[in-house]
Amino acid sequence: MLDLFTYDFMHRSLLAAAMVGGLCSVIGVFVVLRGLAFVGAGTSHAAFAGVALGYLIGWPPLFLAIVFGLATVWITGWVEERGGMKLDVSIGILYTTTMALAILFIGLMKNYNPEVYGYLFGSVLSVTDNELLVISGLTILVLGLILLCSKELYFIAFDQEMAEASGVPARLMFFLLLTLVALTVVVSMKTVGAILVFAMILIPASTAYQLTHSLKTLTLYSMAIGVTTAVGGVIISAVCDLPSGPAIVLLATVLFFCAVFLSPKRMNRSSPTHSH
């Protein structure tokens, strides 16, 4: 069994999983705290429509995935800002529209293309050197931007209006966050697939949420959980010959329920401080 870890494809897979796991779980903290969970789901389906169009017209699928993903989050953010529609309604409309487009593009393809389905269901074990390079570049870019703007991103997640009133460029930061969500989704599609990438964003951050009351600790826990479950899922997938995406997500889900069950927050909830 240990022979598996001597293969190049396994090294690439584990590296890709670690990066994607870390990236998704860090951006997930802001997604969960700012209440953008549904945006993650909608964006992944929009990005998948971009991939399908790329294969249909012979354009680079990752490039079109980024275009579709960014267009979706920016339209969503713009609609929310104008206050014309609730975020979940606008993303719901774009989510289903882009999914319809994806099905249409696949239907227009003359031949069955397994690579398209690789982006839908994820196939980390088949990540190529070039894809690893793209994942590395985007991971460094997204994590770098999060690190640089972490205090503003935390503040808008806490209260965007208060942040704006305090002199923080809150609108700019909100659109930066949406952009980073879209990039993260695109980076992660090949690894866990368009359907399950949402879980990679949501579950580690929600698990960490059960364990701490501090923003910094929450981010560190989420990252540790994201990397561990992604790498652990790939190993389980390789050893047990299971699809990688579901293995990662189900492992993360098991950890989530353990955290809910053992959450110190649940135990403390019955004993708040009472004075003044």
Add this chain to the structure above:
Amino acid sequence: MLIDRQEPIIRFEHASFGFPGVMALQDISLTIHDGEFVGVIGPNGSGKTTLCRAILGLMAPIEGHLHIFDCACEELRCHHRAKIGYLPQKGVVDRNFPVTVLETVMMGRYGSLGLFRHPNAKDRKIVTDALAHVSMDGHQDTALGHLSGGQQQRVFIARALAQQPKVLLLDELTTGLDITTQHNVIELVQQLHEELKLTVLLITHDINMIRSRVDRLVLLKTKLYAAAPPADVLKPNILREVYGKDLVITKKDLVIVEDYHHHH
């Protein structure tokens, strides 16, 4: 109280806010001076929160002008706004957000720090001092959600103080607090007003809690009905016009609804 000699800090000049046809505030002319303690009162939907949002730069006047620290603040995000420490209404912020007291108060420093810069020792000192001012210095690592309502308000006041403001803008400070806590929190605000020479704008429904503490009361109902010392504002004819109900001032200087007064 030497209002005449003090600098004007916030100046509304025939300012209207809202949308054409749906005015939240109409033709407001009001000057708040340095060092004043002002209570803003009025019925629900009278434009109190709009006044607050306008001062914070979250909305621009559709007519007239608003000057903050003698700046016309054409840009909503004018740097002068950073001198206004703000405490939002309870319920606006998720008080169970996973954040410690220290992290919450440190957010008050973010606006003046600017992008890409992280807090240093000086910022931590300002935060520690702000917590000491509200007697919460022993709770730095406590989760915000573990505190009582009164303690949370103190933390939010400390967050506003960490901004090193000249003005404290407090929206519904005492809503949802028990009567003793309301009293303690208002006492704290008065103490900060006196010790730190802060200008305070306190938006509230609780006329009785603030009437003896403020220099002036601003009475709103879309228009500005009065901006004067409490004794000049709390008159039955003015209150009836704004609240649409007969309010009486009792012998103990309490403002109550007349029906209630007759039954007791």
